[in-house]
Amino acid sequence: MSERKQGTPRIHTKTATRVTRKATIALARKFSELEAKFDKQVNKGLDNKPLERKLKNLGNDLKAFKDEYFKILNNTELDPASIALINELEDIIIKKSIDYVRLEDQALPQQASTSRVKVIKKEIRSIELPMEDLPIDKVKQIFDKIVIVDQENYVFVINTTSRPLEKESLKKVAEMNPLLESRCKAKNKGIEFVNWKIILL
Secondary structure, eight states: OEEEOTTOOOOOHHHHHHHHHHHHHHHHHHHHHHHHHHHHHHHHHHOOHHHHHHHHHHHHHHHHHHHHHHHHHTSSSOOHHHHHHHHHHHHHHHHHHHHHHHHHHHHHHHHHHHHHHHHHHHHHHTOOSSOOSOOHHHHHHHOSEEEEEETTEEEEEEOOSSSOOOHHHHTTGGGSOOSEEEEEEOOSTTOOEEEEEEEEO
């Protein structure tokens, strides 16, 4: 779950546990205020409206061609022109159906992301405050990775997609706009505070 940036010193477990606990509590406590910001960042990442529009338009086209096809087919007498039109419509319907299935396949990962976001929100809301112990199972459901930039900077990554996070995307987390950020006292010698932030990917 934890990602340590290459070249950084090993982090004391007590500090890591403390920072994780503080970040989890802060997220749970402030989530009602943060939810709109959370949703906005998720929607910006997904941007599935163009795909939904394409699917809807293609679905409407497909229905219109099928209606026309069955209207002609239901005529008792078919002349050569009607038979030619039926054959042409069959080809169009087959092609449009293949396009529709292909587009649906593109939409599936986004639907999985929406489902994943619902699970994350449910886990955040289910944290009972004040939090006595660190609920490791919930933490793993909420935070996909904890990136330790250095001894004084931690980044908690919420993966809102259904895909595993790539190392390349994790390299940029320290510069990303956070959902929430703060700092807490460190447990290791020589470091007074640890800055932490929560970001969405």
